[in-house]
């Protein structure tokens with residue numbers, strides 16, 4: 001059988017079902033990635049595109065080492081794949097499902113087209129551990145709260161074998177098609193930011209595994225205690241690698257050796273719980289697809305956000321709100337394309353509950369600037385913080401960023417790192433008392449007044 005393997009957000013050689021199935025069933029395999037500029041612009045922010053370019057480069061060279069060409073083609077996804085299948089008379093297509101709704105729709109169209117051509121269409125799921133459609137509560141309905149969802153999953157712990165790249169040489173069939181210049185995905189257009197991100201990240205499967213192994217040998221043993229402190233290296237920073245499928249959650253969960261009577265420590269279990277927050281995000285997106293841009297809890301559609309907020313939104317993006325921990329967080333994001341989970345919550349809470357700016361604006365900025373920007377996790381994170389999502393923080397729980405900083409950045413390590421020389425320009429308590437003193441940066445909003453205004457607006461829609 002002449003088979004085509006189509007990549008999207010599964011940029012790895014190991015634990016890749018599509019590759020292994022094609023190698024087993026195919027007489028020849030052809031490896032293809034289609035860069036559909038419109039689809040990628042719609043579904044990937046700038047930082048995502050930077051990562052994609054590097055990750056594809058890495059995948060291409062890993063395949064080349066094995067004598068396999070990765071064809072990177074430029075064109076609309078559905079028509080390009082259909083055309084290639086027809087032109088070269090492929091008999092089977094293999095792909096790992098991409099769970100972004102826009103990609104899912106495109107994959108469904110490809111499936112329909114191939115059916116008409118009598119070409120076999122084979123899909124696999126390693127984007128998540130769980131298959132959302134099979135996990136339902138006792139009333140046969142989707143879970144809407146994380147804890148029972150996790151308990152259900154825990155009783156099953158979706159651990160499958162981890163596949164390794166086939167050891168037998170794969171016979172390939174090369175296409176006679178123009179190869180796209182990978183650098184036109186990002187570098188040619190956005191040189192400046194690229195150089196910045198280069199300092200902090202090394203996309204690709206090998207780095208993902210290296211990072212995971214070093215986390216398992218190091219900080220995992222303290223994870224539950226230090227994961228909330230942004231001034232430490234307490235989390236795995238595996239998120240962008242997971243986002244692009246350079247590593248699977250199945251590979252990660254297999255590091256825990258459940259089958260060997262290994263008792264999980266509280267830190268290990270907590271790490272698994274966080275992985276299942278990602279599962280839960282995809283689960284909710286599957287069952288309630290409207291959450292992509294609307295509140296899970298529909299009554300919050302009526303929430304009255306501030307009008308004419310552009311100036312404050314811009315100051316928030318630039319890390320110039322006058323609130324130390326918020327500005328440090330926003331500058332970390334701009335500098336590195338990543339932000340610690342605790343400060344994601346603080347910055348998001350400040351935007352939605354102090355500045356009263358719609359969560360969709362923050363989600364959009366994170367989508368453009370996070371290297372790990374992920375449709376399900378980002379939307380869920382924003383809805384959780386702003387109080388309109390599943391399991392959401394209740395509306396009356398409004399983070400005080402000053403108290404959050406005192407608790408989670410007690411020595412100001414984080415703020416000092418990202419604010420650098422500007423650190424001393426902030427009144428430590430964020431209060432307005434010192435505002436007459438021009439040497440301090442003025443907070444753009446009074447925390448107490450804005451908090452009360454948010455509570456009042458929330459109470460109106462209860």
Ligand SMILES: Cc1cc2nc3c(=O)[nH]c(=O)nc-3n(C[C@H](O)[C@H](O)[C@H](O)COP(=O)(O)OP(=O)(O)OC[C@H]3O[C@@H](n4cnc5c(N)ncnc54)[C@H](O)[C@@H]3O)c2cc1C
Nearest residue numbers: 235236237238239274275277278341373374377378381382
């Ligand atoms: C407003 C907001 C926006 C967010 N946007 C994104 C996003 O676009 N992409 C993204 O991957 N995560 C997002 N998160 C979740 C979380 O902040 C990141 O997954 C985490 O910071 C990634 O760092 P890590 O890999 O070091 O995490 P670790 O603590 O090492 O956790 C390991 C993995 O578990 C998963 N995970 C951890 N925490 C969460 C969480 N709260 N929700 C869902 N999954 C989690 C991630 O896949 C993470 O890589 C967002 C959170 C908030 C509050």
